Amino acid sequence: MYIRTLRLNFAMWISPEFKIYIVKEFQRLKAEEQRQLGWNAKRELAKINYRIHTDAIKNNLIPPGLTAEQKSFIYADEADVLNVALFGM
Secondary structure (H helix, E strand, C coil): CHHHHHHHHHHHHHCHHHHHHHHHHHHHHHHHHHHHHHHHHHHHHHHHCHHHHHHHHHHHCCCCCCCHHHHHHHHHHHHHHHHHHHHCC
């Protein structure tokens, strides 16, 4: 590990262009990591609240006497609304 770090530092000392490339690549990787964390946080939030959402739909939006297919359409419509609100798509 130490030898690898030593070689990398030497290469950055020899070539300023290489150093800039390494720094920019590191910044790009960190930005991608942050973007992924944001996506995962929203996904986990939606997963945790799934039961709450489905119970609220069942208790407040589905009138009695509907068929299973009609109920599934109501659930799907509400899921679309939540996806737009949480994920923008």
